[in-house]
Amino acid sequence: MNHSVVLYSSRYGAAKEYARMLSESLGCTAYNVKETPLDVAGQARRIILCGGIYAGGLSGVSWLRKNSRVLKDKKVVLFAVGASPWDEKSVRQIQERNLKGLPPDTVLFYGRGAWDESAMSFTDRTLCRMLQKSVAKKDPDACEPWEKALLEASGRSCSWIDEKYLEPVYRYLETN
Numbered sequence: 720m721n722h723s724v725v726l727y728s729s730r731y732g733a734a735k736e737y738a739r740m741l742s743e744s745l746g747c748t749a750y751n752v753k754e755t756p757l758d759v760a761g762q763a764r765r766i767i768l769c770g771g772i773y774a775g776g777l778s779g780v781s782w783l784r785k786n787s788r789v790l791k792d793k794k795v796v797l798f799a800v801g802a803s804p805w806d807e808k809s810v811r812q813i814q815e816r817n818l819k820g821l822p823p824d825t826v827l828f829y830g831r832g833a834w835d836e837s838a839m840s841f842t843d844r845t846l847c848r849m850l851q852k853s854v855a856k857k858d859p860d861a862c863e864p865w866e867k868a869l870l871e872a873s874g875r876s877c878s879w880i881d882e883k884y885l886e887p888v889y890r891y892l893e894t895n
Contacts, residue, residue, distance in 0.1 A: 722764035723892070725749040728779030729771055731839070733832030734800040736880050738769040741798070744889065752779040757789055765794040765892065771832065772801035773843075777817040784820045794895055795825040798888060800832040802872060802879075803865035826891060830884025834872040 723745050727738035735749075742749035745767075750759065752768065760766055766789075770779035777799050783790060799813050810829045818825055836844050851873050854866045862870070 723747050723767055724755075724760055724763035724765070725767045725769065726752040726755055726760070726779060726782075727769040728752045728782070729769070729800075730773070730778070730843075731771070731833065731835065733878075733880055734769040734771045734778070734798075737798060737800055737830060737832075737885065738767075740882055740885060741767060741769065741888070744885070745892070752782045755782075757786060760786070760789045763793065765796065765895075766790065767796040767798065767888070769798040769800060772799050772813060775813065775816050777813065777827075780817050780821070787820070790822055793822070795822050796888060796891065797825060797827040798885070799827060799829045801829065801865075802832055802834040802877075803868045804831060805829055806864040809863070809865055828884075828888050828891070831879035831881070833878040833880060835876040835878075836874065837876065 725738045725742040725745065725747060727734045727749055728751070729735040738749040768779045768783060770777045777797060780797070783795065797817065803809060810827070813829065814827050818827065836847065839847065851869055854862065854869055857866065859867070
């Protein structure tokens, strides 16, 4: 599993923690995507990006698109980190939104991260509270899994970070 570089883009630490786990397991270095030396990414055979999901967008993907010349002939693996439980429909939406402009064989995996309103920026906390109020008005039986998780996490500090979410990534890397 060598010849990999792990990148991360993390506002609140969950994606960084998954990047740390991946880099330790793979025996490589994890870099903040904003500080990644292009020559390091260029020499890798595989680029693995761990990024948080914010309003459906995967943090760090814009760096990959901007530096697309570095991706030529490389395996690109995305590991999206969000507060919601895994849900096929939601993950498909994340793929559709974030894989555009990346190599066609780019793959995306998902792992659950953390939720801590006290650590959020004022803007993020305000937007989340507005969304929670809106979702709270819905019939609970009509809520999507992410909406139920949003309501359950409200006002709490939760961490669902678990290496089990990386197991599909490891299996993929063993064969690619």
